[in-house]
Amino acid sequence: xxxxxxxxxxxxxxxxxxxxxxxxxxxxxxxxxxxxxxxxxxxxxxxxxxxxxxxxxxxxxxxxxxxxxxxxxxxxxxxxxxxxxxxxxxxxxxxxxxxxxxxxxxxxxxxxxxxxxxxxxxxxxxxxxxxxxxxxxxxxxxxxxxxxxxxxxxxxxxxxxxxxxxxxxxxxxxxxxxxxxxxxxxxxxxxxxxxxxxxxxxxxxxxxxxxxxxxxxxxxxxxxxxx
Numbered sequence: 001x002x003x004x005x006x007x008x009x010x011x012x013x014x015x016x017x018x019x020x021x022x023x024x025x026x027x028x029x030x031x032x033x034x035x036x037x038x039x040x041x042x043x044x045x046x047x048x049x050x051x052x053x054x055x056x057x058x059x060x061x062x063x064x065x066x067x068x069x070x071x072x073x074x075x076x077x078x079x080x081x082x083x084x085x086x087x088x089x090x091x092x093x094x095x096x097x098x099x100x101x102x103x104x105x106x107x108x109x110x111x112x113x114x115x116x117x118x119x120x121x122x123x124x125x126x127x128x129x130x131x132x133x134x135x136x137x138x139x140x141x142x143x144x145x146x147x148x149x150x151x152x153x154x155x156x157x158x159x160x161x162x163x164x165x166x167x168x169x170x171x172x173x174x175x176x177x178x179x180x181x182x183x184x185x186x187x188x189x190x191x192x193x194x195x196x197x198x199x200x201x202x203x204x205x206x207x208x209x210x211x212x213x214x215x216x217x218x219x220x221x222x223x224x225x226x227x
Contacts, residue, residue, distance in 0.1 A: 021127075021191050023199035027080065028206055034081055035088025035211075042092025043099075052090040059086035063204060076200040084207055094215065098222055107225050111217040118181055119210055126188040133189035136182055143179040147172060166223070173219035176212060183209040 042052070062083045070076040098104045126133070150172050157163040187205045190196040196205075 031084040038088035042089040047092040055090040115214040173216040177216040
C-alpha cells in the first residue's frame with residue numbers, strides 16, 4: 001500500500017513537472033518570436049544606443065519590481081511579453097552594428113545558430129538524464145557576479161581612461177557564455193525535478209540565459225571575424 005502511494009505521488013510530480021515544462025517552452029517560443037519582431041522594428045527605425053539603454057532599464061525595472069508581484073496571475077504573461085519585447089528592441093543597435101561589418105550577416109547567423117544548438121543540446125541532455133543541477137547554483141551566481149563586476153570595470157576603464165578593452169571584452173564574453181549555458185542546465189533541471197513550479201519565472205530565466213548567450217557569442221564571433 002505504501003509503495004502504491006509513493007508511486008502515485010511520483011507520477012503526480014512527473015505530471016506537474018511536464019505541465020510546467022510544456023507551458024514554459026510554449027511561452028518561451030512566443031516571447032522569443034515577439035522579441036525578434038521588436039528587434040526587427042528597432043533595426044528598421046535605427047534606434048539609438050541611448051534609447052536602447054532606456055529599453056534595457058525599463059525591462060530590468062519590470063523584472064525586478066513588477067514580475068514578482070504578477071508571476072502567479074495571468075497578468076504575469078503580459079509582463080513577460082513587455083519585458084522580452086523591450087529587451088528585443090534594445091538589441092537593434094547592436095545587430096545593426098554587426099550587420100554593418102564585412103561578413104556581418106554571417107556573424108549574426110553563426111551566433112543565432114550556435115545559440116539554438118547549445119540550447120537544444122543542453123535541454124535534451126537534461127530531459128534525457130533528468131539530472132538535478134541545483135548544486136551549480138552557487139558557482140553560477142559567483143560567475144554572474146564576476147561577469148557583471150568585470151563588465152563595469154572594463155566600461156569605466158574604456159570610458160574614463162581610454163583603455164583598449166577588446167581582449168577583456170572577449171574574455172568576459174567567453175565566461176558569460178559558459179555561465180548562461182550553465183543557467184540553461186540549472187533552470188531546465190529545476191523544472192524537470194520539480195524545483196521550479198512557476199512557468200512564468202522559468203520562462204524569464206531561460207529567456208535571459210538565451211539572450212545573454214546570444215550576445216556573448218556575437219562578440220566572440222565578431223572578434224574572430226576581425227582576426
